[in-house]
Amino acid sequence: MGAREYWFAVKERLKAIEADISAIQNAARVIYTALKAGKRVFIFGCAHSVILAEEMFYRAGGLVFWNPIHAPGLTMDTRPISYTTYVERLEGYGRVIVERSGIGTGDVLIIVSTSGRNPVPVEAALAAKEKGATVIALTSLEYTQNVQSRHPSGKKVCEIADIVLDNHAPFGDASVEVPERGLKYGAVSGILGIYILRAIEAEIIDFMLQEGWEPPVFRSSNLPTITSDEHNRRLIDQYRNQITYE
Numbered sequence: 001m002g003a004r005e006y007w008f009a010v011k012e013r014l015k016a017i018e019a020d021i022s023a024i025q026n027a028a029r030v031i032y033t034a035l036k037a038g039k040r041v042f043i044f045g046c047a048h049s050v051i052l053a054e055e056m057f058y059r060a061g062g063l064v065f066w067n068p069i070h071a072p073g074l075t076m077d078t079r080p081i082s083y084t085t086y087v088e089r090l091e092g093y094g095r096v097i098v099e100r101s102g103i104g105t106g107d108v109l110i111i112v113s114t115s116g117r118n119p120v121p122v123e124a125a126l127a128a129k130e131k132g133a134t135v136i137a138l139t140s141l142e143y144t145q146n147v148q149s150r151h152p153s154g155k156k157v158c159e160i161a162d163i164v165l166d167n168h169a170p171f172g173d174a175s176v177e178v179p180e181r182g183l184k185y186g187a188v189s190g191i192l193g194i195y196i197l198r199a200i201e202a203e204i205i206d207f208m209l210q211e212g213w214e215p216p217v218f219r220s221s222n223l224p225t226i227t228s229d230e231h232n233r234r235l236i237d238q239y240r241n242q243i244t245y246e
Contacts, residue, residue: 002176006186009175013168013192017199020166024196027136027163028203034108034134035065035204036213040242042103043197044069045112046120047084050076052112052138052193056201057245060220063201064235067244071097074120087120089150094123098131102244105132110197113137114169114189116144116157123151125160137161138193140169167192 017024031041043053043066053068073087087093097120103109109128113121116139125135137157141164149156158164167189169175174184205215216235219228236246 005176009186010188010191013175013188014195016168017166017192017196021199023163023165024199025203027165028200028207030134030136030163031108031200032204032207034106035242037106038242039106039108040067040103040244041065041108041110042067042069042101042244043110043112044071044097044101044121044124046071046074046088046118047076047081048190049112049114049193050074051190052197055194056197058218060218062218063204064216064218064239065242069097069101071120088118089120091119091152092123094120094125095127098124098127103128103131103133107131107133108136109133110136110138111157111161112139112193113157114140114143114167114173114193115147116140117147117149117151119151121157122149122153122155122160125157126153126155129160129162134163135161136163136165138165138167138196140171140173140189141166143169143171143173146171165196167196 034041043056045053056062056066057068074084078084111121111125116137128135139158141158144156144158169189169192172184173187173189175188176186177184208215216239218235219231221228221232236243240246
């Protein structure tokens, strides 16, 4: 029954996200407007949250524009992995990350932080706002409303962001409970966050099609043709001023 219970938990939260579709559409419109103006869109997260940034960029079927921020000590190849927990709480590092990323006026920064409480994502949000960027928080409102900020300002990411996207993950992230064992399992923030980001991307592509802009979407490099590689290289060259991963 474990798989069925987990799927039920995910499905119920997907329904809640669908009810918030206007927030996804608003975020997509803001990002699309920035892209039309030649600006850039960045995605940043700590530890497991960075996986969402990894999922979005240089991806078959995905837009060319997503720029992940890989901050040393906060990626999943850090060893020991428990080090990421301490680095995420390091005051001052969030500002360094934003400064080194090149985020500027008119750009968009998506910060993925399910709890929204730690100093690094909070400082990243503050620093990006100061630079004139639009900050979008991808967080769990249930989670963040049940914890205190670890940043000296007392703020959480959702309190700083211009747009808040609720991934509807439960407090603690684990979604399936076994009360008689005192056990909770089944993290959902990752799968829900990826769904939200892909939904935003779908909306952006729809805006492009409506306005006659050929969507710059990567093709799989494993198709039985060499034209995919040529297509992908052309996209990178064409939009080089809006990408930072080359």
